[in-house]
Amino acid sequence: MAKPAFLIPLIDLVFPPRCPLCGDALAQQGGLCAACWMKLAVPGEPACSTCQRPLGESMVRSGELQCAPCMADPPRHAGIAAATLYNDAARELVLAFKRGKRIALADLLARLMVARLPALEGEWLVVPVPLHRWRLWERGFNQSALLAERIARTIQQPLVVDGLERRKRTPSLGGLGKRARAEALRGAISASTSRAGRLKGANVLLVDDVMTSGSTTDACLAALRKAGAGDVRIACFARVLDEALDHVSREPAPLAA
Known part of the structure; x- marks a missing residue:
């Protein structure tokens, strides 16, 4: 506010x-x-037209505007907007926000995320990645929901903070490989039954703080698709793409008002 x-x-x-x-x-x-x-690693251009992964010069010269992972396994989402790539500076901000409970940082992180969002035509529901109720009780807040609230207010789109539910408590995903993460999340996330009518046919902006392997967002995408949602875009503050850090801009992104 x-x-x-x-x-x-x-x-x-x-x-x-x-x-x-x-x-x-x-x-x-x-x-x-x-x-x-x-110190922030801001994704620059050229980038994959589907997932915003920075592209090397060889792919640009060959005329490819999609990264190899998207060509090999086309994603179910309509695009990813990441404010930064996950490096030491981004990690410190995320840990201060999430573990250090410096929730005032939500304003800064959300502004950076909004600066990377493409224009969204029509109405988009802003939905955060959910926390399990016990994790929410332990932490005291859902960091993704704080970001989603500020993004929704800035882009003037409706917030559906309880659009998704994490019904199964999952172990910490840190250190797990993509396959182990996906297995841990199997059946953990579903659309809220009370919001089923709101999600059906709606375009959704899914908000998370950090996108690591994509397993959590994949679980959210599956739940939203099952609920009948339309296009789903993903907005995150930091994205783990170690191989892309050499192809990013070091200039800070402009801040949205």
């Missing part, structure tokens, strides 16, 4: 603006210092 302009000087006096990564002083709240901006 935007703060009244007359309160900003008082807030800055009580809580001096600091970079959330290095702690250096800032001119205003809600950003990073110049040095830390440059």
